[in-house]
Amino acid sequence: MNSKSRVTLASGSSIRAAILSGAEVPFDVVKPDVDEDEIKHQAKSDGIDLEKTAMLLAEAKCMAVATTTPGIVIGSDQIMEFEGRAYDKPKTMAEAKDRLLETQGAAHTLINAIAVARDGEIIWRNLDRPTLHMRSLSEEEIDQYLEEAGPEILYSVGAYQIEKLGSRLFDRIDGDHYAVLGLSLFPLLALLRRENILAY
Template sequence: MIFASNSSPKLILASASPRRQQLISLLGLPVDILPSQVDEDTPDDWSPAQIVEGLSLRKALAVKEKLTNPSDESSIIVGSDTIVVLKGDVMGKPRDEEDAIRMLSLLSGETHEVYTGVTCVRVSDSKMITSHRVTKVKMRKCSEQQISRYVATGEPMDKAGAYGIQEIGSLLVESIEGCYFNVVGLPVSLLAVQLEQFDIVVP
């Protein structure tokens, strides 16, 4: 069993998200960043859990295919994907400002679910573990003007459901039930449990 230290196996985060990069650093393990840049289309009949688990796995495996350095053999690739689900409808990132306003208007005053899937893949033997976590989020009832002002900040444009709970978007949230970091985009406690299955213990 390996305890987190400077000699621990390196993690490779398959994401360009600065939020995920910040969260994964909490584990105290060495981390490289290598965005996956995969196609994120999924079959129409996939459940929310299938979507986030499937895409997190797709991202991790895409990065594995890119690796050519022998020093990466002991590394563990971490893929993650987040979606917002309102009354069974899946919301990813908004296409434009109009789409962001539409999403936030639907979420206003409602309770939705945030799903985040996490996959770990060890480069040396392709051992992989995939799972997900769900958090319920209740949004404040917001006016059209409030929503428009928030969208004008630009913050919603790269976020599932068009809001960031860790930034200005926190002003739109009334309450949450479950893991806060799951809503940000990487449930670090779930990731820590997965790493234990690779004999890595954090902290």
């Protein structure tokens, strides 16, 4: 692969890498060195809304790698919004339980932002907002789910992995399934075709 057709995923996310691999997109992975908490804190202080904050994070991840990496670099971020508030990944299983107790029986949104750079300059942005409708769940059901799913769910901002056991927690999803997982695949594939990275 020459430098012009090189694709780099600026992310340490295994699910984002799995999405690209599943579509058989050739790519490398470079984990970006970005202080996400600082960006979120500054955005909140500046009164920046959650969609713009998600895009700022995606851009920061993208450019942290793109400044030293030729070709196409993909940065992405996801923010959970519930009743107008943003949520970070739960740090403990107790916090995960509280998250599920709070959101059960209601809908929440996952804001998925993607920024793509070519040779150090951002050329494309995409924003998706799938809505997830969670079933009404008893505390006993949530406890059983957490026991069976295990601490792996702490990698998910909503305390679930929709591609695994977490699918049982929902009635339906409105929007792009891949955006729920963390990377809006179809618009990204369209871009890679336009950039002559993919033949079809």
